[in-house]
Amino acid sequence: MRMRFPSALKGIQENFQFVYGIFLFILIPAALVINTVWLTKQTSTVMDVELQRKASLAASVFSNALPGYLDDTALLQSHVEGLVADNGEIHSLDVLVPVGEQFRIVASLDTSRVGELSTYIYNTLAWQTEQTIAYQTTSAALSTEDPTALGDERFWVVVRPVSTSDGEKIGIVSMKISSQVIDNLTQSNLNRSLIMLVVSIVVIVLLLANNTRLYRNTLLLKKLKEVDEMKDEFISMASHELRAPITGIRGYLQMLLDGSFGELPDEARTKLDMVSQESDRLHSLVEDLLEVSRIEQGRISLEMGSVDIAHIVKLVTGTFQQQAAEKSLELVSTVQPDLPRASADAKRLQQVLVNLLSNAIKYTMHGKVTIAADEIRDKKPMIRIKVSDTGIGIAQKDRDKLFEKFYRVKNEETDKIVGTGLGLWITREIVRMMGGEIYLDSIEHVGTHVTVLLPVAGQSHPDKK
C-alpha cells in the first residue's frame, strides 16, 4: 500500500528521534574508523619520508668524508664498520669504485663481498645521472644489491655517487636502512588508536542505547499523559451528564417524601429515605468529581477579598450543629477577639471549612469537635484555623497519602463511613490557590487536627513575592 506524502512526512516527524538515533549510530563510529585509518596512513607516510631523508643524509655525510679514505681500503673498511656500529638502523653499507663499465666493492659490511665486481643497475644509474637514488625493499640480504630473501621488514636503500671537491666522480656509496623502528612505532600507534576506537564505539553504542531507552520512556510518558487527559475529560463529561438526572431524581424523591403525591405507607417511606440517602451520596460524588476536573483544568476563578473569619466560622458551625447533636457530639468554635481579616475567597473558604468539619464529625464517634481561629506571627502574620476532633484518628502509614485523590483509609472503623476520598485533595488545592497552607496531625484512636493557614488581608501573597 502506498503511503500518502503528508502521512509519510508525519511518520518521519514522529520517528525523527529514532531515525536520528540510527543515523548517529552509523555516522559516529564510521567517522571514527575513517579518521583513525586516515591518521595512521598519514603518520606512516610522514615517517617514511623522514626515514628516506635520514638515509639520504647519512649517505651524504658519509660520502663527503669518503674521498680522504678511498685509497686506504683498510681504514675505509673500519670506518664502514664503525658507522654501522654507531647506527643500528644501517643494515648494509657498500662503497664501490668504477672499474670500466662495472664497479668494484672496496669496503662492505659483508666483508666476503669486498673485491667483488657489481653491475647492479641502480649503481650505474646513480653514477650516470650523478643523482642520489632512493627506493624501498623488503629484501633482508646484507647487500643492497640482492633482491632475494624478501621478508616483512622494510628498508630504504640509498645509492649516492661520491665526488671530490673538484667535482670528479670517484665512487658510489650504497646504504640500506631499516624502517623497523618506525614501523613498530606506527604499528603500536595503530594498535592504540584501534583500542581507543573500540572503546569509543562501545561508549557511543551504550549512549545511543540509553538514548533509545529514554526516547521510548518519553513516548510512554506522552502516551500516559494522553490517557490521563482522556480520563479527565471522560470524568468531566460523565459527571456533567450525570448531574441533570440526579437532580431530577432527588427533586422527585423530595416531593414523594414531602407527601406531594399523597401519604406514603411507613415501609415505603423507610425505603424511600434510604434511596434518598443513596442519591445524596451519588450527588456529592458527582459534585466532587466535577470540582476535581474544574481544578485540574484550571477553570476555577477565585474572588479574593478581605474575609471576616469570625463570621464564616459562625456560619459553618451553625450548619453542622444539628448533625453534631444527632451524634451527641459537642461542637465548639472559638475565635480570637479582634482577629485580623484574612485574604481569601469567602465562598471557597466556607467550602474548605465545611469539608473539614464534615470530616471531623463523620470520623468522630464520641467527644468533641472544635474549630478555633487565631493569628500567628511566624515570618509573616497568618490566620490559623484549626479543626480538631476526638475521633478515630489516622495511622502514620496513611497520613502521607491522605491528600492524594481517591485515597481513603481502609479499616474496620472506616468501613461503614461513606466518602469519595476527594474531599482533602480538593480542600488542599483550594487552600493553596488562596495562597495558604494546610497540615494534618493525627493520633490513631485519639483524634485529628487539621490546620489551615491563610495570609492576613493587606499583606503580600506568600507565594507571589
Ligand code: ADP
Ligand atoms: P472522604 O470522602 O473519604 O472523607 P477525604 O479526602 O475527605 O475523603 O478524606 C480522606 C480520608 O482521610 C478519609 O477517607 C478518612 O479515612 C481520612 N480522614 C479525613 N479526615 C479525617 C478525620 N477528621 N479523622 C479521621 N480520618 C479522617
